[in-house]
Amino acid sequence: MLPKVYDPKPVEAKWSEVWQKEKLFVSTTDKNKKPFVVVIPPPNITGALHMGHALNNSLQDSLVRYERMTGKEAYWVPGTDHGGIATQNVMEKMLRAEGKTREDLGRERFLERMWAWYGECGGTILNQLRKLGCALDTDKDNVRFTMDPQRAKAVFEAFRSLWEKGLLYRDERMINWCTRCETALSDIEVEYEEEKSKLWHIHYPLENGSRGLVVATTRPETMLGDTAVAVNPEDPRYKGLIGKTLLLPLAGRPIPVIGDEEVDTTFGTGAVKVTPAHDPLDFEIGRRHKLETRQVIDFNGKMINCPGKYEDKSVQAARKEVLEDLKAGNFLEKEEHYKHSVNKCYRCNQHIEPLVSEQWFVKMKDLAAPAIAAAEKEEVKFYPVSWKKPFIEWLRNIQDWCVSRQIWWGHRIPVWYCLGCDRDALPYIVGTAGEGGTLLPGSRKGSNPILSMDKPEKCPKCGGHNLIQDPDVLDTWFSSALWPFSVFGWPDKTKELEYYYPTSVLVTGYEILYLWVARMVMSGLEHMGGVPFGRVYVHGIVRDKHGKKMSKSLGNVIDPLTMIDKYGTDAMRFTILSQAIGGKDIPFSEEAIVGGRNFVNKIYNVSRFIQMHLPETPAAPAAAPADLELADEWILERYNKTLEEARLSMEDYDIPKAVGALYGFLWDEFCDWYLELAKPRLETADGKDRVLGLLLHVFGGTLKALHPFMPYVTEEIFSSLKPWLGSDKPFLLKEAYPRSGGASGGTAEADMKKIMDIITQIRMVRAQLEISPAKNITALIASADTSGLGLLQKYPGYITRLAKVEKLEIAAGLSKPRRAVTALSGAFNIYIPVEGVVDLNKERARLAGEIEKLAGELAVSEERLKNVNFISHAPREEVEKITLRKADTGSRLSRLKEIIKDLGS
RNA sequence: GCGCGGUUAGCUCAGCGGUAGAGCGCCUCUCUUACACAGAGGAUGUCACAGGUUCAAAUCCUGUACCGCGCACCA
Numbered sequence: 001m002l003p004k005v006y007d008p009k010p011v012e013a014k015w016s017e018v019w020q021k022e023k024l025f026v027s028t029t030d031k032n033k034k035p036f037v038v039v040i041p042p043p044n045i046t047g048a049l050h051m052g053h054a055l056n057n058s059l060q061d062s063l064v065r066y067e068r069m070t071g072k073e074a075y076w077v078p079g080t081d082h083g084g085i086a087t088q089n090v091m092e093k094m095l096r097a098e099g100k101t102r103e104d105l106g107r108e109r110f111l112e113r114m115w116a117w118y119g120e121c122g123g124t125i126l127n128q129l130r131k132l133g134c135a136l137d138t139d140k141d142n143v144r145f146t147m148d149p150q151r152a153k154a155v156f157e158a159f160r161s162l163w164e165k166g167l168l169y170r171d172e173r174m175i176n177w178c179t180r181c182e183t184a185l186s187d188i189e190v191e192y193e194e195e196k197s198k199l200w201h202i203h204y205p206l207e208n209g210s211r212g213l214v215v216a217t218t219r220p221e222t223m224l225g226d227t228a229v230a231v232n233p234e235d236p237r238y239k240g241l242i243g244k245t246l247l248l249p250l251a252g253r254p255i256p257v258i259g260d261e262e263v264d265t266t267f268g269t270g271a272v273k274v275t276p277a278h279d280p281l282d283f284e285i286g287r288r289h290k291l292e293t294r295q296v297i298d299f300n301g302k303m304i305n306c307p308g309k310y311e312d313k314s315v316q317a318a319r320k321e322v323l324e325d326l327k328a329g330n331f332l333e334k335e336e337h338y339k340h341s342v343n344k345c346y347r348c349n350q351h352i353e354p355l356v357s358e359q360w361f362v363k364m365k366d367l368a369a370p371a372i373a374a375a376e377k378e379e380v381k382f383y384p385v386s387w388k389k390p391f392i393e394w395l396r397n398i399q400d401w402c403v404s405r406q407i408w409w410g411h412r413i414p415v416w417y418c419l420g421c422d423r424d425a426l427p428y429i430v431g432t433a434g435e436g437g438t439l440l441p442g443s444r445k446g447s448n449p450i451l452s453m454d455k456p457e458k459c460p461k462c463g464g465h466n467l468i469q470d471p472d473v474l475d476t477w478f479s480s481a482l483w484p485f486s487v488f489g490w491p492d493k494t495k496e497l498e499y500y501y502p503t504s505v506l507v508t509g510y511e512i513l514y515l516w517v518a519r520m521v522m523s524g525l526e527h528m529g530g531v532p533f534g535r536v537y538v539h540g541i542v543r544d545k546h547g548k549k550m551s552k553s554l555g556n557v558i559d560p561l562t563m564i565d566k567y568g569t570d571a572m573r574f575t576i577l578s579q580a581i582g583g584k585d586i587p588f589s590e591e592a593i594v595g596g597r598n599f600v601n602k603i604y605n606v607s608r609f610i611q612m613h614l615p616e617t618p619a620a621p622a623a624a625p626a627d628l629e630l631a632d633e634w635i636l637e638r639y640n641k642t643l644e645e646a647r648l649s650m651e652d653y654d655i656p657k658a659v660g661a662l663y664g665f666l667w668d669e670f671c672d673w674y675l676e677l678a679k680p681r682l683e684t685a686d687g688k689d690r691v692l693g694l695l696l697h698v699f700g701g702t703l704k705a706l707h708p709f710m711p712y713v714t715e716e717i718f719s720s721l722k723p724w725l726g727s728d729k730p731f732l733l734k735e736a737y738p739r740s741g742g743a744s745g746g747t748a749e750a751d752m753k754k755i756m757d758i759i760t761q762i763r764m765v766r767a768q769l770e771i772s773p774a775k776n777i778t779a780l781i782a783s784a785d786t787s788g789l790g791l792l793q794k795y796p797g798y799i800t801r802l803a804k805v806e807k808l809e810i811a812a813g814l815s816k817p818r819r820a821v822t823a824l825s826g827a828f829n830i831y832i833p834v835e836g837v838v839d840l841n842k843e844r845a846r847l848a849g850e851i852e853k854l855a856g857e858l859a860v861s862e863e864r865l866k867n868v869n870f871i872s873h874a875p876r877e878e879v880e881k882i883t884l885r886k887a888d889t890g891s892r893l894s895r896l897k898e899i900i901k902d903l904g905s
Numbered sequence: 906g907c908g909c910g911g912u913u914a915g916c917u918c919a920g921c922g923g924u925a926g927a928g929c930g931c932c933u934c935u936c937u938u939a940c941a942c943a944g945a946g947g948a949u950g951u952c953a954c955a956g957g958u959u960c961a962a963a964u965c966c967u968g969u970a971c972c973g974c975g976c977a978c979c980a
Contacts, residue, residue: 002939004939004940004942005940005942006940006942192976192979199980215980216980217980218979218980219980230980263980264980267979267980268980269980270980271980272980273980274980275980279980281979281980282980338979339979340978340979341978341979342979386909386910387909389908389909390908390909390975390976393908393976394975394976397976397977510974510975545916545917546916546917547917547972547973578928579917579918581918581919582919584910584911584918585973585974587917587918588917589917589929591916591917591929591930592917592928592929594929594942595928595929595942597942598940598942598943599942600942601940601942601943602939602940602942602943604939604940605939605940605942605943606939606940607939608939608940609939609940610939611939612938612939656919657919660919660927664927671939671940672944672945675939676944760945760946763945763946764945764946764947766934766945766946767933767934767945767946767947768946768947770933770934772934772935773934773935773937773944773945773946774935774937804937857924860924861924864923864960864961867960867961868960869959869960869961870960870961871960872960873959873960873961874923874960874961875923878923878960878961881923882923882924885924
């Protein structure tokens with residue numbers, strides 16, 4: 001006998017290995033089949049998978065397995081992402097543990113370490129995806145990596161193409177600079193966080209020392225780089241001061257007062273200190289008024305070009321000191337409490353400095369236009385649709401994309417400079433020319449860039465050989481943006497590209513909708529001439545059970561691998577899939593997985609039960625179940641309806657609904673009702689085969705239907721039942737997804753409902769009157785509904801079995817025995833004779849309660865039917881329904897009243 | 906400031922025009938030969954508030970409050 005509790009571990013380990021070994025997830029470009037393609041959002045090689053990955057990949061796996069079972073050539077393209085800054089940060093942390101920095105190693109050796117790490121971590125991630133049950137072909141020859149040679153080729157081609165079309169350019173601009181990661185970031189890589197701070201009011205005196213004007217600032221330390229004070233030219237308070245010269249406190253430099261329309265007269269004092277080097281708006285003002293851009297904060301977040309005492313201090317330290325000095329010099333007039341948001345790096349959460357620097361940018365407006373059109377025409381369709389509008393809005397407001405990063409890990413910018421003839425290139429390279437060289441951030445690069453993937457033989461201009469590559473790498477999202485076609489070998493014209501592109505659906509969390517999805521859509525349209533996917537399934541973020549974001553610092557992180565270890569993959573997948581509703585965030589807790597685990601155990605125990613009754617040698621399965629009785633017809637009807645609901649839900653990408661339907665069917669209907677009704681028949685010689693056939697049919701089908709969501713337990717059970725199920729397929733995935741057997745139109749559901757309600761009513765009375773479940777009772781059922789009674793007479797076994805009734809009498813004319821309790825079910829009166837055990841006062845009180853409830857219900861129905869407007873406006877079916885309800889309630893009420901009267905004697 | 910979501914049972918959430926639902930938790934009973942990771946039964950809701958539309962509103966509309974989340978601003 002099998003153990004009572006399912007042990008997922010060995011089962012999952014076994015199948016996960018067999019699936020890979022048998023190459024179950026390999027796809028071929030089969031022209032006879034319709035492809036269904038999903039490219040995996042490649043996980044960064046930063047370490048272990050988290051709950052977000054578990055959700056994202058469980059969803060994809062469900063879709064892919066489902067589509068494969070519906071007969072499509074389903075291909076889920078595996079791969080990992082080099083993950084730029086994020087991965088470099090991980091490595092730097094590891095180096096720090098060794099007491100080293102990346103500079104200690106130098107670029108070349110650092111990159112060697114990175115590649116070694118990729119070898120290690122890339123494998124770990126694939127392993128974890130396999131553990132999750134993912135239908136991914138993880139053969140290493142088929143797993144793509146955003147930095148492998150073929151993908152590098154794609155990146156170069158994209159770069160070249162954008163460059164040649166003039167969509168890629170270099171410019172000196174104000175960019176977001178992370179002083180910790182020491183690189184520029186694009187606008188969407190900056191996060192905003194509200195912080196309590198102060199607004200300091202500082203007096204800038206006139207040149208002659210007399211009263212000047214007061215500026216308000218949240219960043220006093222930047223005053224050292226001020227090159228003007230701006231006021232609104234319409235502001236009567238300051239009109240007269242425009243053109244005058246102020247003396248910048250602490251620095252002692254003269255700066256002009258200028259007029260600029262952008263200045264908001266209502267904010268602060270209406271006078272703005274202008275620091276063109278360290279504020280985006282000031283940079284603009286500076287450009288308009290041709291002001292000097294005076295950099296006082298360097299790329300490490302240290303003060304430079306300052307009076308000696310501030311030099312080389314951190315921004316924070318300098319702020320403190322500047323404020324003290326201003327106070328001492330009587331320049332500080334006011335401190336106001338102020339809440340504003342500070343910019344933080346999305347990778348390291350440290351402050352972002354706006355700094356002026358020369359960087360590579362992609363011109364976005366022209367690229368965005370076709371993407372907007374595609375979203376509007378729903379060539380790219382969002383699930384849920386609510387993402388359509390924000391997506392389009394974001395594209396409409398798009399700014400140029402800063403794509404150069406001053407880090408080492410990534411696709412090196414394929415641009416070279418000649419140190420022989422390009423004089424601009426020379427002074428800015430520090431360190432050894434060549435691979436080890438670094439470029440000072442923000443410095444101007446060579447003015448004659450040479451585009452080439454590998455080092456050019458010689459300078460096309462002067463023939464010189466002293467060539468140096470641009471030291472920057474591309475934003476990691478630059479390569480991710482090409483993913484839906486680079487995975488198929490683009491720019492080469494491969495048969496994969498032709499067969500699989502565009503892909504079918506992209507599954508991703510909304511947090512990378514703009515960082516990634518928008519850019520893929522634009523890239524696809526630009527480089528492939530068509531959208532990369534027709535649909536985007538947007539899911540939420542996995543949070544803790546109170547809706548808080550999971551984070552190490554809060555200590556509320558749930559590790560999917562630990563959960564898998566404790567409860568099994570299927571349990572975790574079932575739980576998370578059930579909750580992935582409508583793209584909303586998912587509150588997740590360990591307790592919830594227990595529920596999933598219990599369901600897995602339930603499925604397993606059904607199979608145990610069936611297995612107990614199987615004949616030694618499997619008989620040929622009956623082609624069509626014949627000679628059915630009510631419960632059989634009922635379960636088939638329910639089974640078909642459930643399959644239909646699952647199918648419709650899957651077509652609408654409503655996975656939780658599909659999962660929920662199957663769960664409810666299997667547990668509530670199949671187990672709690674049908675199985676219990678099947679039990680006695682399994683003991684009879686002639687009924688056994690028929691009911692067993694049906695059990696196998698329905699349970700086998702349900703296993704297939706559940707397989708996309710819970711691959712392991714279903715595969716395991718299916719494989720053990722296979723001979724009896726009459727399947728010749730090696731794996732469940734090779735089976736066709738079960739479809740509803742078509743229109744039933746039978747009365748089984750309605751009839752069964754009558755019987756089920758009687759059973760429930762008897763059980764209720766038993767529980768309420770504390771009649772021991774062990775005690776067999778007698779029940780009499782009377783009714784004026786003769787056809788109803790006929791039904792019951794046909795299946796008395798259902799009632800005796802499930803309501804624990806020993807002696808059951810069914811007849812129209814039965815009257816209530818003297819000492820009996822009564823239950824009503826529709827048109828049926830159910831009498832349960834009792835001996836001394838039951839307190840009749842209790843019964844009287846119970847009935848009185850029932851009467852009260854029914855009277856209330858009756859009043860509601862009557863009220864509605866009295867309403868002429870209801871009768872005239874509501875649809876006929878509705879009126880009929882209420883009329884019937886009123887009759888039914890009325891009849892039950894009067895029957896009960898009679899009974900209680902009788903009980904009184 | 907603009908936009909998007911949310912507010913339903915103790916908790917987490919479904920439902921989104923016709924008599925309030927699930928899971929978990931709680932209470933009672935039962936180790937009945939698939940499963941106590943189970944079975945049977947039970948309690949608990951002015952469906953945030955205020956107006957409106959409708960014969961009928963948790964469900965549609967408008968407004969308010971509170972909570973999230975984007976985007977912008979942030980001198």
